[in-house]
Amino acid sequence: MLIAVNTAFAVKIKHADHGEFYRVVIQTDKPVNFEEIPFLDAKTFVLSIDTTSKKINKKLLKRKYIKSLDIIYSGDSTKFVFEVSNKVKGYKIFTLKKPYRIVIDFLKTEKPQPEQKISLHDDPIYNLIVQYELKQKKTPVDAPAEKKIIVIDPGHGGRDPGAIAYGLKEKDVNLKIARKLKKILEKDPRFKVYLTRNSDRFVSLYSRTVFAVKKKADLFISIHCNASPTRTESGTYIYTLNLRGARSKLARLVEQRENKAVIDYVRVSTNPYVNRIVADLAISTTMTEGRNFARYLRKYLKHITDFKDIDSANFAVLKTPGIPSVLIEVLYLTDPVDIQLLKSEKFIENFSYSVYNAVVDYFFQE
Numbered sequence: 522m523l524i525a526v527n528t529a530f531a532v533k534i535k536h537a538d539h540g541e542f543y544r545v546v547i548q549t550d551k552p553v554n555f556e557e558i559p560f561l562d563a564k565t566f567v568l569s570i571d572t573t574s575k576k577i578n579k580k581l582l583k584r585k586y587i588k589s590l591d592i593i594y595s596g597d598s599t600k601f602v603f604e605v606s607n608k609v610k611g612y613k614i615f616t617l618k619k620p621y622r623i624v625i626d627f628l629k630t631e632k633p634q635p636e637q638k639i640s641l642h643d644d645p646i647y648n649l650i651v652q653y654e655l656k657q658k659k660t661p662v663d664a665p666a667e668k669k670i671i672v673i674d675p676g677h678g679g680r681d682p683g684a685i686a687y688g689l690k691e692k693d694v695n696l697k698i699a700r701k702l703k704k705i706l707e708k709d710p711r712f713k714v715y716l717t718r719n720s721d722r723f724v725s726l727y728s729r730t731v732f733a734v735k736k737k738a739d740l741f742i743s744i745h746c747n748a749s750p751t752r753t754e755s756g757t758y759i760y761t762l763n764l765r766g767a768r769s770k771l772a773r774l775v776e777q778r779e780n781k782a783v784i785d786y787v788r789v790s791t792n793p794y795v796n797r798i799v800a801d802l803a804i805s806t807t808m809t810e811g812r813n814f815a816r817y818l819r820k821y822l823k824h825i826t827d828f829k830d831i832d833s834a835n836f837a838v839l840k841t842p843g844i845p846s847v848l849i850e851v852l853y854l855t856d857p858v859d860i861q862l863l864k865s866e867k868f869i870e871n872f873s874y875s876v877y878n879a880v881v882d883y884f885f886q887e
């Protein structure tokens with residue numbers, strides 16, 4: 522018997538064995554967006570869909586292939602945390618229409634593999650540390666000048682708007698500033714610039730870090746705008762990484778807000794060893810060089826904005842080993858004076874030129 526139930530958020534799980542692969546289908550009665558969040562151990566991934574349903578029956582799945590499936594209902598999304606068994610060597614995800622389906626094909630291993638240990642060499646952060654150490658040992662003589670690679674990170678995006686005030690969303694302002702800054706930096710042939718996102722999409726903090734690592738960035742600049750619930754704060758702050766945690770009460774508040782996504786979605790690394798060496802070693806460059814760059818920024822920014830302070834806190838997005846990293850909170854969206862500046866093309870241009878000058882000084886001033 523088939524009963525048509527017209528509930529807005531019905532989500533059903535189905536499965537079928539197709540010989541070479543085991544198929545799991547998540548069926549919904551309307552189109553949904555999904556995001557796949559891989560984990561470093563390759564046996565776990567998270568599928569996040571932007572709809573909620575409280576009654577998903579997952580019991581029928583074959584434990585031979587799916588070791589565990591946790592379903593997390595959070596806010597306006599549902600997260601499926603899949604852990605596959607050693608009888609699965611990979612998976613692919615795609616969508617189908619009529620009815621709307623997200624299909625996950627789990628490819629079976631020919632013969633069951635012994636449980637594999639996490640390989641450190643598969644970890645992009647670990648690889649960066651190795652490269653970083655090699656670079657420290659080499660002293661290039663007469664090497665041709667390579668372009669400095671700068672990764673600009675417009676904070677938030679997609680379902681994460683950041684702060685909202687006076688009809689402006691932080692994610693939109695961040696992207697506008699980042700694009701302008703990229704344009705100005707790239708007029709100078711000495712720089713190559715990448716954005717961690719160039720549209721209104723959600724990017725996890727961990728992916729932003731890995732992106733900078735993969736691009737072999739020489740500098741990482743995360744762009745944000747501040748918000749004060751009491752609307753009493755204004756001005757521009759620069760934050761650098763401090764693994765011991767926030768240095769001031771205000772830094773702690775900013776840290777909590779900006780790290781929120783990381784607590785929800787990602788870990789810095791699944792590998793405790795990686796976490797430890799990241800903390801011990803390359804991160805010290807990120808911190809000391811980040812502070813060094815922050816001082817150049819202050820020199821220029823204080824002329825064009827109400828510059829408050831250089832502070833430090835434990836920002837997940839700044840854990841870019843070996844890469845000098847700063848997070849700029851460009852003014853306050855919640856301040857009536859600051860917001861006028863954030864809406865002004867001229868201010869964004871002045872801000873971008875100031876950052877450009879600081880970047881030039883940081884890399885090329887003797």
Ligand SMILES: [Zn+2]
Nearest residue numbers: 676683745746
């Ligand atoms: Zn932010």
